[in-house]
Amino acid sequence: MTSTDPNLVSVTLNGRTIAATKGELIITAAERHGEYIPRFCYHERMDPVGMCRMCLVEVDTGRGPQLTPSCMVTVAPDMKIDTASPMVKQVQEGVLELLLANHPLDCPVCDKGGECPLQDQAFSHGPGESRFVEEKRHYEKPIAISDLVYLDRERCILCDRCTRFADEVAGDALIEFSSRGGNTQITTFPDEPFASYFSGNTVQICPVGALTAKPYRFKARPWDLEQNESTCTTCSVGCRTIVQSSRDQVLRYQGVDSAPVNWGWLCDKGRFGFESVNSDERLTTPMVRTSGGLVPTSWSAALGAVADLVRESIAAGGADSIAVVGGARGSNEDAFAWAQLAHDVIGTPNVYAQMGDGLPAAVLGLDRATIDDVASATTIVLLGPDLKEELPVLYLRIRDAAVKRGRHIIEFTPKPGGLTKHAWKTIGYEPGTQLAAVEAALADPAVAMQLAKGPVAIVAGRANLAETSTATVLALQAILAAVPSAKVLPALRRGNVVGALQVGVRPRPGGLDTTGVLQAAAAGRIECLVLLGADPLADFPDADLARRAIAGARRVIAVDTFLSASSLQADVVLAASAVGEKGGTTTNLEGRVTSLGRRVTATGTSRPDWMIASGIAGLLGTEFGYRSIADVTASIAARVESYANVTATAVASAPDGVLAAVPADLGPLVPPVLSLPDRNSYDFRLVVSRRLYDDAVSTRTSPSLAHLAGCMTVHVNPLDIERAGAHDGAEVRLSSARAGIIVTVESDATVLRGTVWVPFNQPGSTIGELIDCTAAVTDVRIENI
Template sequence: MATVETNTVTLTINGREITVPKGFSVVEAAAEAGLEIPVFCYEPRLGAGIGACRMCLCEIEGIPKLQTACTTPAADGMVVDSHSARAREGQDAVLEFLLLNHPLDCPVCDKGGECPLQDLTFRYGPGVTRMTLPKRTHDKPIPVSPLITLDRERCILCWRCTRFSEEVSGDMQLVAEHRGANSIITTFEGRPYTNEFSGNVTELCPVGALTSSPYRFLARPWEIQNIPTVCGACAIGCNTSATIREDRVTRVLSRNHPEVDEGWLCDKGRYAFGHLRSPERVTRNLIRGGRGLEAVSTTDVLDHVADRLRATVERFGPGSVAVLASGEQTNEEAHAWARLLDEALGGGVGVCGPEGGSWWSDLEPYAASISDLAGAGTIVVAGDADLGHRAPVLELWIRKAVGNGAGVFTVGPGATRLDTLRGATHVSAAPGTAHTALLEAAGGDGAPADALRGENAVLIWSGPMRSEVASVLAHVAHTSGCRVLRTPRAANEIGIAAAGLGTASPEAALELAESGTIKALVLLGADPVGDWHAGERWRNALARCFFALQVTGFQNDSSGWVTTIVPESQILEKDGTLVNLEGRVQRLRAAAKAPAGVSDGYAWAAELGSRLGVELPHDPPAAFADLAERRPAFAGLSWSGIGERAPLGERAPVGDAPAAPQVAPAAVPQTVVVGYRELMSGAAVDHTEALHFQRRRGIEIAYADAEALGVATGDRIQVTHDGHAVTGPALVQRGLRPGVVRLAARVPHVGPGAVAAVPAEAEDA
């Protein structure tokens, strides 16, 4: 008789018959059916169970000894009991054993009240201790970095943290030392734990062994509220919970969105909320008068701004006002300003972000979703610097995809972290020419072309966007069939452009300002003097303007050249929506109260509207409804429909083939300097001191160039580029293309330069 092979197995757990795919463990099968088997070391995001803690002991019919459910594959006909007297006795014994040396200092432990060890002890453990001997002790607490504190006495050696470090972030910085009862968790060679995903281990640790230093002793679980929101520090839009105590953010936790972040956050998203209470925040409305900047009331500043904007248009005509947004504003704020420009100021110019975020919209029909990476056959990442600086959590998705068999191609000058992934293929391209290399690859034969044409191929552009790059990527996607995962620099560039505020490029706006067409500049969180290309030209343009307003959280390089400064509410202090890099509209919630004197960004714009004769909707939900009515990208969406797990909307259909891009061959100078914007930069990080240790300080130099200069890693070198000189320690990179020098910079740039060793005498002097 023929047997029928199925891909499922049917077993019984605690009396319930369950059918699950082959390959599931008993723990996974139970979870699938909503049954709980207690665990510590098992965590689905870290891969298969390892049987380290023994908490999941179960009785299985036909097997004489108790088994760990996390390492036992579910099999047809298996009968499992996790609640039998023997299983309960085993679980109780495991807890007693785990608590033998545990300090039981729950009243002063930051995990207390939210601790799986506490919870499982209450439910499965012994009620009393039989321990009469002194417990083993360790030095404590140990700061493994300015962000994380380690208490070894509380550690139950579940290996979740080391597995995260090995298998998820791949940094290998957390390790276990010694054996048996002497095993301890430590950092590699005792160095600080510097990986930019480090904070995830504080959530993974099932006890209070690894805790967040900024949260130490700040709150107890019964005093806090966790507000579901999203991160606004980059365009991924990881889902988060902001922990609030007395109106202040005290902690940011992940809120697993399986299609966006899988529950991981980078340290910028987790810790940069520190800037919210910085004493340097702008909290007063300031108008420049005869004696410098003078504080005025909110009503006075609104009257003043309305008067100046009206006067600009009366004097210089329609189109004489430009709004430069940093890219971090909500869709509702952008919509309000777009309507003000259109309806009260005779048109005008809106710019979204220093790279002109609207170019990303050209790629809309080819847009990939983040979770496309999970099923990708090949992933091609093109750009001049690490993808992790623009969209950190994508790196974790790529690592996981590689673990599942995806191939990775990197195109650029090399020495990025993705180049070191198992099986990664690197295609060397001079800085600034990765898009040209892609075009050539897509049009030819060979491995890169196959990668782009491969099944479920995803192309990620991890660098500044400009018109030429957008047209190349659209062409490559159209001809090869790959999807493109976009990486705008700021959190909401795609949303702001879709809300109608990002139609002009920064360069076009600058030219209009220089030619005198634009006479009023409104800087929404933007610092064009310090953060944008041609900062000096922007400074002159601001100085020559009839009126310049800055709406900002912190004073910056542009502040000295504006006439009016208004304090801006920050992400985590405002309600609204953001569009992430996939095009997913997500809800941002006002978790914390802004400091006294700081108005809500949307409410302030609406007030300004009423002074300029534009009746804007009274609050963000009404503004979103208005936006959905007026802008096609938001059509059919509703505020309440977004919910806490925002779904991805319909994709725009792929249209006709885009015109073949015209790309002029670039002359490559002997030494090319690449300045990239590092992850740990921007006002939020500048004003969160605990994050500063994660900044990259080295200047990357290719091995051959370092040899020629006679320098090694750590030696001082000087890079000159575009009239500026930067000195710092060399970081010799074997994988970096010869002739390339790469360093973190406020304004990303690529151009000719020179590098020289700094003699030790010059250093001493």
């Protein structure tokens, strides 16, 4: 066969002539043409190491057939490959016999049994019996190498997949081989556990049962599991997953290799957070407030009570005295039905999906970058949160782009984060001075030259909850003015926040955003506040405003999966089903719409949010006519212009989802006005951002993750600690113009001088007490107590 395509080479595979791609490994070329070569160490998303020799094949390049590791050698013109010769079979049997010499025969009690590549390949390519009669090596089994992962060294076949993943993909080189020969084993460094946000991936890619995950150990056998594909909605990256259940209980999430999104990886919060779905604390029925507090009731009574509260509120203050905040937790269908209920049935413009921690919705109208656009851009500008903490798998993709593909990162940040060590340039700034930092960088000829080299992508989000979004928006606009062709990926964190905003959970003209709603509620102008999976008391950056708003709203309705601090104060609580219990679609930060898989029966009598909205609308005199979630998906496609191509059929037939168009109706990104206060007697500018694990209800109710939240400490540069008259580990009073809290000082050289950093929503004091969400920045002082 001859090919004129310069990218193809002609090779012979088991006597057949095939066209392989130049530079392609033999193992992948063979697989594409229907010949599966057994392997253990090879993984398509990591560099090959040729460690296990299971993939040996005979290759003849003109000098006679030679045994060649097919995962290490690329195709060459006229190469003759034999994957099934007697020699290859003999070698495969030999490799398996050697691997099994020390591998225990504990398949019946091994979590991997039934889905184990070693078991499968021993059966398909092994010798059938072993000549090894000596004692196998023994180790204590298993040992915990982290809070979430156990290692059984007897089962390890030393394939280097876990260690390569930790080092090469996650950048957390915390597991390594130690000792030599037959004693070689995986180990952690002394007193340093495998504390990686991505540790669960090593369990998934381990080709044997050497690594097992604490949340799944001994819960089910693979043949007992039922599964369907879905999307993780813990954050807005939208990693594709397989949700597995047994006996109507979600038991495991596995990553699916979605090429444009997650490459098979999940973060541990997304992977193990399913435990909260099974929590005993889940709301099982609706509740109404009586003189004795919240008591369970029937759905008809609860929905009737909601309809009455809505009617009373309209009668007392008009439709715009009703407000809905939240909506980023559910599906596109949930969000759309609630937007319809609020805007079209109730008639209020006050609806918003963000919780004071994002950017103006108009950012979603900018030329949107996909994750692939960002990863392939010549220059990646980071103007947002620490992606490792807030959007972990996006961090992996950008880390890969910088480390392996030579992309240049220019990072603007008030505190160095996970990508700082991979950045070509990191520009630290004090909160409020983003624009000056960007202007100074743009004036640097080296930066200007770098930005002119090729495509530029900007990842934009909120790096600091203790300042408004104003300075970040101004900085973003300055970069876009300098590089008009740059595309923007919005780094908004909440699961379906982009979907909720795009399908309508945003203010209509004259309406209020969440800050405006809470201010109006605190001033007594909100007759009815609907919390749609929102917990402002825990989640809104300004704790005082959230408290006054919940107290000031005359009626509060909560739609939630748990009783949170906020929903505990509601007049009616409607029990919502969680992800895994409902289908539909979700939209990730790129605008990619993927399906959600319904795997288990909803907890108690809980219902999906869209169904709750339909029920309320019906009682208020408007029938949506939705008989199933497919009707809502169709309604979105018909009524939301940017979702016109997002039909249920299109989503179902596209494994990587369908990109919704960039919405054209979000209005321009208006340059805001920044007015920075003087420091006065306050010494430090406050930076508050999230860590992956915090005190959120979904983490608190996942037993394996709950204890991973840190503690409330104020991080101060060591050179500033003395200036503040404190010392590392001291308890101090941290105060702003608003309030003071008692916290412990932690010396942290990554914190910029003149600033202090505090993690948001950690167990302990509430940093939100110090934050005024209307102030451009928050200045604080440290006092000894």
